[in-house]
Amino acid sequence: MKVALKSLGCRLNEAELEHWASGFQADGHQLTTTTDNADLVVVNTCAVTCEAAKKSRQLIRRSQRRNAKAKLVVSGCYSSLQPGEIKQLPGIDLVIDNSDKDRLVDIVKQRLAAEAMPVTATEPDETALFSRGRNRAFIKVQDGCRHKCTFCIVTLARGAERSRTIREIVDEINSLHSRQIREAVLTGVHIGGYGRDLGTDLTALIKTVLDETDIPRLRLGSLEPWNIGGSFHELFDNPRFMPHLHLPMQSGSDSVLRRMGRRCKRVHFVKLAEQLRQHVPDLNITTDIIAGFPGETPEEWRQTLDFCREIGFPHIHIFPYSARAGTRAALLPGQLPPGIKKLRCKELHHLATQMKHDYMRRYPGRNFKVLVENDTEELNGKQVRFGYSPNYLRTTIRVSGASPRPNSIVTAHVREYDEGSGTLVAEAGFSGAPGRPGTRLYPSQGFSACR
Ligand code: SF4
Known part of the structure; x- marks a missing residue:
């Protein structure tokens, strides 16, 4: 079975999605990033603001419209707080309350009688996160x-x-x-x-x-x-x-x-x-x-x-x-x-x-480690890789020669700050001297600390 997982709202919702993703994969199901080819769509809703509740309803309706054949499961804060409103939305097969969401994969299996694909149909070496296009685990x-x-x-x-x-x-992090x-x-x-x-x-x-x-x-x-x-x-x-x-x-x-x-x-x-x-x-x-x-x-x-x-x-x-x-x-x-x-x-x-x-603007001239994300993005008409500095500054990586591999941690030398995109623009693999004296990140740990 192909499973699409969708989330709105906070990082906790994202973490729960990853937990479910691992659970579905362990049961032999395959993850997909698009609703269109999914057999099962799970939506983790949010209610933190009226706008978030509205977006949750829209996401549920859109998922239903795009693939009416898929089974649709809804959980999260919006569906737990407003079960009456959720019932009025068409095409939902199952609503799982927040108090039961840690057991969502099992409940889906029992209630929707999901059948596992043979294990060989899945990609055993690929974590749920990578299958969903992310490389940071919540x-x-x-x-x-x-x-x-x-x-x-x-x-x-x-x-x-x-x-x-x-x-x-600790066991979960070691496993990831x-x-x-x-x-x-x-x-x-x-x-x-x-x-x-x-x-x-x-x-x-x-x-x-x-x-x-x-x-x-x-x-x-x-x-x-x-x-x-x-x-x-x-x-x-x-x-x-x-x-x-x-x-x-x-x-x-x-x-x-x-x-x-x-x-x-x-x-x-x-x-x-x-x-x-x-x-x-x-x-x-x-x-x-x-x-x-x-x-x-x-x-x-x-x-x-x-x-x-x-x-x-x-x-x-x-x-x-x-x-x-x-x-x-x-x-x-x-x-x-x-x-x-x-x-x-x-x-x-x-x-x-x-x-x-x-x-x-303090950062041009400095060096730090960047975890390269899986996706590429366009900057001034060119496809570039990007990632985040240790202190979570979005950094695009200009590449001369070989492109940095997704999910690698590279040393980036910041050349400039691009105001339009709000990102630092850096070169990867810079191996010269550390940043300007007194302006280097983490002076006590040194330039090559792996972050
Ligand atoms: S009540 Fe809400 S905003 Fe206040 S500390 Fe708890 S989760 Fe945070």
Whole structure:
């Protein structure tokens, strides 16, 4: 059977998709990237905003239209929160609640009586990730969240916190690495809460993964800023732990943060960013900001813009506030009209673009390792390979001579920053002197550290 897996939303949805992909492959099914030739289509939906819910409905309808003969299975936050709406969509064979999604492959087998293809029909040496055209593995380490941020629908959809054991996670990463995966991203709804139910924590998990696997690159998914403390920054002393942290702040105004039910104040974030950057100078700190939260005054919005400027984020995910039924924020007074939210988003986009340019302009002349992605893309009329620096800067690789192999880790020498595409343009295989003195990435680990 050919199985197409589709996902919307967060990295956790992506991690779950990969888990299912491995499960279907282990059962002898074949993965396909297109819906058109699939026998089974599985859609992992998202409900984080109204827009995400709309896109989930569209993806389900499109999958059904493109291949009405395929069996259609739907899971994820949107289908778990809105089972009534899902039932109205045509052509769905099975809806699997979030609470059952770890067993999705088994449930599909039982309920849809899926028959395995002979093992020889599959590609045993190719991991599920490669079959789906990716070369970075998202590893789900936990699910659920104990916090109650007032805007968050995800915590309702995903339920209480539960963590996978460190052993299970280490074994999964070792298995992926033995099948040529070079980078793992630990992900979850609230990864800062990892291990609370097992008497351990995220720092212990990261240390063990670094000690007991040889995966060349390890990253973290989104991490709540209040979950960083103690000796966390020392983890970056290991060159295999990638220096990028996505710390969703949501607002730079303490009064808005209070209404959001967030557990971090502006002053704490500023101090945290300073401490982390002191220890890891090239750490890339990115964030999420919600524009137009209920009751957000022009002054509160100005505080958010000032905060973003003060930190100098190289990248900001900007969301217009979207009221989700069932959340406390949806009932707050002072819901703002769409026009104001749009204007605020635009203003922040403008600032974020400037901050990105400022940050990226520091890099020409420097060297770092890039994990080459499977796909190629067009840059100024030419097909180029691209990948990400250790601190997650998108880098296209200009090639003279042999093209870098997909999924290889190459040394890149950055020649310029292309503002139009927002990427660094580098040459692969540069073997000259390291970057300008004092500007090199990871001076303590040296130029050739394999990341
Ligand atoms: S910490 Fe994150 S997942 Fe948990 S309630 Fe807040 S926004 Fe939602």
